[in-house]
Structures are given as structure tokens and as C-alpha cells.
Amino acid sequence: MKRAKFRCELCGISANEKALDVDHIVPKSTGGEDSINNYQALCYSCNALKRNKDDFDFRNIDSIYNDRDEKCIFCNINTNRIVSENNLAYAIYDKFPVTQYHTLIIPKRHIAVYFDLVQAEINACNQLINKIKKEIDVKDKSVQGYNIGINNGETAGQTIFHCHIHLIPRRNNDVKNPKGGVRHIIPEKGFYKIPTCQLTTAK
Numbered sequence: 001m002k003r004a005k006f007r008c009e010l011c012g013i014s015a016n017e018k019a020l021d022v023d024h025i026v027p028k029s030t031g032g033e034d035s036i037n038n039y040q041a042l043c044y045s046c047n048a049l050k051r052n053k054d055d056f057d058f059r060n061i062d063s064i065y066n067d068r069d070e071k072c073i074f075c076n077i078n079t080n081r082i083v084s085e086n087n088l089a090y091a092i093y094d095k096f097p098v099t100q101y102h103t104l105i106i107p108k109r110h111i112a113v114y115f116d117l118v119q120a121e122i123n124a125c126n127q128l129i130n131k132i133k134k135e136i137d138v139k140d141k142s143v144q145g146y147n148i149g150i151n152n153g154e155t156a157g158q159t160i161f162h163c164h165i166h167l168i169p170r171r172n173n174d175v176k177n178p179k180g181g182v183r184h185i186i187p188e189k190g191f192y193k194i195p196t197c198q199l200t201t202a203k
Contacts, residue, residue, distance in 0.1 A: 003126070004041035009119070011046055018043040023050065025120045037087045037124050064118075069110040074162040077106075084131055088124035091132050098168050101136045101143075105129055105165040112161045113152040129167055136169050145170040149182055157185070 001022065006015040023042040026032030042050065065088060068075040081092045088109070094102040105128045107121045117125070129148065136143055147168040151158035170178065180190025 001041050008043035008046055009040045010042055013043050018045060021047045023047050035087060037120055040119060065109050067110045072110055072162050074106050074160060074164065075110050084128055086124050086127060088121050089128050091128050099174060101140065101169050103132050103167045105167060107163055111163050114150045114163050115152065117163060125165055132167055142171045143169040144172055147182055
């Protein structure tokens with residue numbers, strides 16, 4: 001419930017409008033575990049639709065989480081490099097860091113892009129992002145911000161075709177002008193002017 005900020009994780013409705021339930025993403029009746037990685041907050045409507053009317057065959061669906069590619073470096077990572085993990089994802093420091101403590105959050109299943117992750121994997125990655133962020137904040141008080149980035153596809157700059165999320169700590173004056181942040185992946189697109197009308201508060 002805390003992670004969902006009291007909104008349904010499927011339809012987004014507020015708990016003030018509809019009561020929320022804690023649902024098993026993979027049902028217990030088909031082997032789903034009692035774990036934060038397998039929980040989601042659903043309003044009673046989404047939960048009822050999922051639980052009572054969905055005829056999807058869940059048998060062996062959890063086997064997808066075991067998908068690995070023997071040629072993939074992230075599927076065969078040296079366990080000594082892992083700085084944190086949960087059931088479905090792990091974190092390592094980037095071998096070629098942009099800044100100190102630049103971290104990669106990686107789903108354990110061999111999957112190429114973020115858009116093909118299932119909700120349980122997204123939840124697992126988000127948990128690690130938040131955990132690592134808090135640890136960095138304790139270790140390095142000079143960190144004042146973060147970039148979170150994902151390269152999806154060769155055209156977007158992806159070079160290792162196993163989904164991974166970059167968590168990049170930022171410090172004051174680490175670049176001359178940080179305005180625009182991730183927009184700088186396209187040269188000259190990072191700097192822009194906001195029209196004056198958007199800066200004026202309506203009376």
C-alpha cells in the first residue's frame with residue numbers, strides 16, 4: 001500500500017474512491033508466494049475482475065522467471081559483483097560509471113527491454129532502485145540528485161540486450177549546466193526556454 005501511494009496499481013483509482021486490497025500477482029492457488037515481490041494493491045473492482053473472471057491458465061506461468069541466456073553477461077553475472085538483490089532482480093555497480101556509485105538494476109529473467117517486464121519484475125526493480133538510492137544517500141552526502149535511465153533498443157543506444165536500469169547519482173557542479181538532464185541524449189535538445197505564459201501563475 002505504501003509503494004502504491006494508496007492508488008490501484010492497475011487502474012490508478014484512489015483509495016478514497018474505492019477500497020484497496022492487497023492482491024497476489026501470481027495467485028497463491030497456483031503457487032504464488034507471500035512476498036512483497038508478488039503483491040500489488042488493487043481496488044476491489046480490479047481485484048474481482050482478475051480473481052473471479054479471468055480464465056487465463058496460470059499453470060507453469062512462473063517458469064518464465066527462470067529464462068536465462070547462456071551467452072548473456074547479465075544472465076551469468078559474477079555473484080561477487082552483486083551489491084543487492086531480491087527474488088526477481090539484482091543490482092551491480094556499472095563497470096564504466098558515469099559518476100561514483102552509478103548502479104545498474106537488472107531483472108534476473110533474460111528479457112531485452114523494459115516494456116516486456118511483467119508487473120512483479122517492475123515492482124522488484126523499483127524496490128531495488130529505492131533501496132540503493134537510500135544507501136547512496138547515507139554513504140555520500142554530496143549526492144543531491146539522480147538520473148534514472150533505460151536504453152530500449154539499438155536505436156536508443158542499447159548495447160547489452162538484457163534490460164537494465166541506470167541509477168546515476170548527481171552532485172552539484174558535476175557538469176557546467178545540468179538543465180535538461182536526460183534530454184541531452186539528443187545534442188542541443190537539453191536547453192530550452194519555457195514560454196513566459198507557462199511561468200505566470202493564473203490569478
